[in-house]
Amino acid sequence: MDLPDYAIEAKGVFKTYAASKTTPEKRALNGIDLQVPRGSIFGLLGPNGAGKSTFINILAGLTRKTSGTVKIWDRDIDERPRDARAAIGVVPQELAADVFFTPEESLETQAGMYGVKKADRRTAELLAAMGLSDKAKAYVRQLSGGMKRRLMVAKAMVHNPPVLILDEPTAGVDVELRKQLWAYVLELNRQGVTIVLTTHYLEEAQELCDRIAIINRGEVVASEPTATLLKRLDTRNVVVTPEEPVENAPSLTGFETKLRAGGAFSVTYKTGQSSVEQVLAAVRAQGLHIRDIATEDPDLEDVFLSLTYNAADAADPLKD
Template sequence: MTQDAIRIEGLTKTYRASRKQPEKQALKGVDLTVPRGSVFGLLGPNGAGKSTLINILAGLVTKTSGRVTIWGFDQDRNPRQSRAAIGVMPQELNLDPFFTPRGALDVQAGLYGVPKAQRRSDEILAMVGLSDKAEAYARSLSGGMRRRLLLGKALVHHPHVLVLDEPTAGVDIELRQMLWANVRKLNRDGMTIILTTHYLEEAQEMCDEIAIIDQGEVVARDSMGALLGRLDARSMVIQAAEKITALPQADGISANLREDGALVLGYRSGRTSADQVLSAVRDAGITIRDVRTEEADLEDVFLSLTKSHADNPDSREA
């Protein structure tokens, strides 16, 4: 049996031209695999093609060409099985205002053909913290509560794969913590999680592997550690004993003085050592009171890769 939760091969999607919009190729031959049991991050700037890809996985958008396999089921040959294997928590708060949370879960379970004896609405309501709102109309729920209900709806049919599309957009810290606690438990129980988010610190904390999409193409796909290791960029932040009047000057070192008086020195560890940076500081007559170094984070990698792809569109990874 395949060990891939999701396998995507040569996936393309072209939106036809209309009176107001020219033809747009949203996905350009995407190849991607998501391992079973992983927490997989799908990142990219606005308009990169993430939403189109998710909607194709969910069966909401028809692909132009390519192959999609979900939990071993080919989306074309086994559409019902592939749809049953995946649950999607959408970004949009699209709920019927006159349904109660319990009613919404029961209807969703019915749409997936879950027998009444196997439905677990009360269990799901408890998990997402909505037991006390089970009979309240959705229109009376706060935005955070509606988002919890969307998570519950995505789980009613026992999916193997859960897609979270910007799940913490506009939510408070308490809800965010509750959501991630639920996601971690679901993943420990064997569920594969696919996460899209603009909060890169969340992706760095939660994800085992990351794929970055830009302009409809996968420009990077690797483990979190390997991605972070791609950039050897470092920063050295120095607090001087006295006011700095001259910046260090040396090849391979950029120097900037912050408003708070701290000196920030940028360098690449593969070309310039920390000792060379400190020597340049001393040569500038600066007495160091405190110093710390900072490595690149996921945001640095993301910005570097998307900028590189914009400058050189033919540089995508195999």
């Protein structure tokens, strides 16, 4: 059997919530076109209310789209809904677990719901991978928030799906558990599992994802390899540490300056219009003696803010 090129394909997906007595009609998705390459770690980012959760709920079969087509592992969610859902595991943002079950019972029950034969179940393996072996027979209500979140990851993997969606998986998880979780996720990816990640920790997305899509106001405003996305901004910072600390950032014609800690300041310039040498010449022209400099390239947060802020300032595409 040939493997699909894309783990998830969405074309022209709209979702409009009908008006109620208290709320007007709301369009949550405004023609989403998205392709998630098979075997990738794919970041799905956007501000609150952008439509990420609505899109994930459509993939999970929890919300019906208004129009458009969606395929998971080349299985149309309308034509083959059961097959499509069998190809995906979803770890929701909200913690949801039966507190009267043990982790072991939770995984066994979940596997049974997916029709996984007892001989094929991986309960012990998944508990060990999530660092929950010693809690296998404890009640879920006795687990910490971080442990419950890891249990939810294990539950999403009981049927061995080729696609795993992680919706804010490290929210409320401490650094140690976060490292353990990502180690397991990276191992799953090495085994061929496609990972779709939503997170507000943009440094995580920048480090882990090989491709990132940014959704804003129900539309995809960018979907590119991470390295390409980071090159979208043609600005760069030069952080200048003067011999004598300054109390205010100097005003430099043609450049944006900002005061930094310790009496240093940063100068932002456009790489296509200026150079570091021109920045330093402008600083020296102010009579400042330079002790040290450092350069900073734009990070994902800079790109994210530029795309979502600009789109928010434009005319609302969801209004008539």
